[in-house]
Amino acid sequence: MSTINQATREIQAKIVYYGPGLSGKTTTLKSIHDAVRPETRGQLVSLATEGDRTLFFDFLPLTVEQVNGLTLRLQLYTVPGQIFYEATRQLVLNGADGVVFVADSQAAATDANQESLASLERNLQAMGHDPATFPCAFQWNKRDLPGAEPVASLRATLNPRGRPEFPSVASRGEGVMEPLKEVTRQVLAALSARTAPPPRRGTSPGVTPNPLHAEPPPGSTSPGSTPPAPPAPRPPGPTGPAAAPTLAGKQAFTLSAPLSSGPAPEPPAPLRIAPPPARGTLSFTRLFTTGSGQLADVEQAIRDGRPTTAVRAAAQGVADVLGGLEVLERSDAARAALLGIDGREYLKLLRLSRLPEGLATEADALFALHVLVGARLRAESV
Ligand SMILES: Nc1nc2c(ncn2[C@@H]2O[C@H](COP(=O)(O)OP(=O)(O)OP(=O)(O)O)[C@@H](O)[C@H]2O)c(=O)[nH]1
Ligand SMILES: [Mg+2]
Structure with missing residues (x-):
């Protein structure tokens, strides 16, 4: 599920490319990888057989330029389209925030498209989602082939x-x-709705504004306007002027659509960063009576399989602990030493927090959690 992490000022979202075998899911991810600026993308990881058929999934992490002061981190996955990989598809789809259904436009692929769509809807329902409202966009691929069905019949x-x-x-x-942009817009709209403020009743102290409900930047659609209607299909083929994004230069991935579908709320809403752990779930937050939101955030990111986020949030948490010490020492390193944080562990945490997206492991995240818990405990004893 997409989350906003206040500590790292990040939104994380998982988008899954679904569709029948050979419809072009892996090719789509490769093209996105090639189209965006190198600094906004991580490594494209493909687990494929010799014949280039996806065996497990492809994975591409992307960082979208700042959205209302937040960084949007997208994790793009493809499922393997071949019929017999249904269990793998369910695994990959698990935790998705949005789906791009890549259909093969060829008439011969009609049955395969329908079967794959039925599988998607079945799996979404099994995961508790309503396929009618789940963030989704259709990509009619292979429009260049002479045997392509008219868009109207695909629709x-x-x-x-x-x-x-x-x-x-x-x-x-x-x-x-x-x-991709369209489904991202829908994912953000859903996240925005989930974190929508309760009816106005005064603020509680220390409340964090919901950045998704911030004033949109100048030039974007004014607050209060209705969300845009689904875009009309564009003319297919190489000559359709609007069919392709500008690929002349590498693209920055920016979203032009409004992120908030309603007026900017007032007063700022409390933002739940991570839900409290379910009863019976082991959580270090129980060690502390106050300020455990950040810790809960790190734990949630580990549970969600987002080690990079967890490491960065933990590093931020340690920095906050050090910043809160009432000592004259200015540097974090000196404060860490005063607090008795192991120097090697502190250095390792700093190194891990600078790892590019996708490189931190679960073990790294657990290590970072350990350093954060240690720092919190030491700070409490001062
Ligand atoms: N003509 C044409 N060929 C395409 C297009 N997109 C992909 N292909 C080709 O279709 C074949 C299959 O593409 P993939 O991206 O591997 O398909 P996939 O959906 O990932 O397939 P699975 O991994 O088996 O699920 C490759 O040979 C691609 O080059 C397209 O838009 N037009
Ligand atoms: Mg593939």
């Missing part, structure tokens, strides 16, 4: 609900960014 068979849909030629990098 009739696969998209009777009229969800946003886009033509693409993934092998040429055309039309791959639009579905």
Whole structure:
């Protein structure tokens, strides 16, 4: 589930590319990888067989430029399309915030498209989601092939609900960014709705504003305007002027759509960063009576399989502990030494917190949690 992490000022979201075998999911991820600026992307990891069929999944981490002062970290996954990998598809889909359904436009693929869509809907339902409202965009791929079905018939068979849909030629990098941007917009809208403020009743002290409800930056759609209607399908093929994103230069991934569907709320809403651990769940937060939100955040990120986020949040937590010490020493390192944090552990934590997205492991995250808990305990004893 997408989360906002106040400590690291990050939103994390997982988007899964679903569709039948050979529809172009892996090609789409490769094209997105090639289209965005190198500094905004992590390594594209592909687990494929010799024939380039996806065996488990492909994974591409992306960092989207700042959204209302927050950094948006997207994790893009593809599922293996071949029929017999249903269990793997369920694993990959688990925890998704949005889906891009990549359909193969060829008439011969009609049955495979329908079967895959049915599998997606079944799996979403099993995970407690309503397929009719779950963030989703359709990508009609292989529009360049002579045997491509008209978009209208793809819509009739696969998209009777009229969800946003886009033509693409993934092998040429055309039309791959639009579905991603659209589903990201829907994911952010859903997150924004989840963290919407309760009816106005005065503020509680120390409350954190919900950054998703902040004033949109100048130039974006004004607050209070209705969300945009699903984009109309664009002309297919290489000559359709609007069919492809500008690939002349590497793209920054920016979202032009409004992030908040309602007026900016007043007063600021409390933002739940991470839910409190369920009863019976082991949690170090029970050691502390106050200020354990950050710790809960780290633990939640570990449970969610987001070690990089966990490490960075833990490092921020340790920095906050050090910053809160009432000593004359200015540097964090000197404060850490005064507090009795092991120097090697402190240095390792700093190193881990600078690892690029996707490189931290669960063990790293648990180590970072250990340093944070130690720092908190030591600070309490001062
Ligand atoms: N003509 C054409 N070929 C495409 C397009 N997109 C992908 N392909 C080709 O289709 C084949 C399958 O593409 P993949 O991206 O591997 O398909 P996939 O959906 O990941 O397949 P699985 O991993 O088996 O689920 C490759 O040979 C691609 O080059 C397209 O838009 N047009
Ligand atoms: Mg693949």
